């Protein structure tokens with residue numbers, strides 16, 4: 001095989017692109033600029049960690065099933081872990097996004113980082129909502145019957161029927177978590193590729 | 209279990225929720241508390257000193 005043929009292979013091209021954009025020292029850096037030593041930078045990782053607990057406890061709930069999470073003390077405990085890690089997830093995500101908004105962290109070609117964050121937020125709201133209607137108790141009945149008229153009025157009800165427990169559960173445990181995990185992965189990789197956004201230049205306009 | 213239940217009794221969940229109403233704005237007290245906590249956390253995150261920051265500066 002000639003060199004040019006090897007150069008044209010998709011494996012070779014992909015490897016070169018990844019090596020160029022994301023060398024190991026950028027993927028797993030050992031130092032960060034001094035301005036990163038602030039509590040506001042902790043909230044991205046706090047969001048990521050709580051997402052880990054959400055997925056982990058969700059997997060345990062899936063293994064044991066509704067009778068277990070409604071009917072046993074250990075089931076209640078894991079169910080509560082799932083709910084409260086979601087609360088921390090959203091809490092940390094909001095503080096994270098306020099921080100990034102205040103820093104205008106989309107500067108310097110970081111638009112994709114910001115936008116993957118925005119879409120993750122929207123997907124997470126969907127995951128939270130379908131979680132509420134998947135509880136299989138009076139609360140989920142109440143929420144779905146309250147939500148149905150609004151959603152049906154948009155026309156989305158033809159494809160997304162909140163009274164269809166099976167469909168809501170699948171969205172909650174397959175499609176939306178998959179979306180959230182993939183988007184979060186892209187988001188964090190974008191941060192690593194671009195590096196942390198530098199602070200605003202002090203008095204940039206005044207100096208001119 | 210009984211021990212845990214005694215904690216649960218601290219927050220009565222069997223009653224109606226509490227709501228604050230101001231003209232067209234209606235919000236549950238629980239949601240308002242969470243929103244205030246987020247704002248407070250945001251401000252504290254900006255002003256609270258981060259451990260190790262001064263130490264690292266000395267090393268440079």
Ligand code: HEM
Pocket residue numbers: 040041042043044045047048051093096097100105106110113114116117118120121184187188191194195196197
């Ligand atoms: C699942 C939800 C999310 C996770 C797990 C997550 C995680 C992270 C992490 C670990 C970082 C790097 C550390 C840091 O700066 O805090 C980061 C940076 C960033 N996040 Fe998020 N994030 C999420 C949602 C969002 C949302 C909703 C937005 C805004 C709409 C957002 C915007 C950004 C931006 C712009 C950066 C880059 C900061 C820079 O370059 O300095 N993120 N995110």
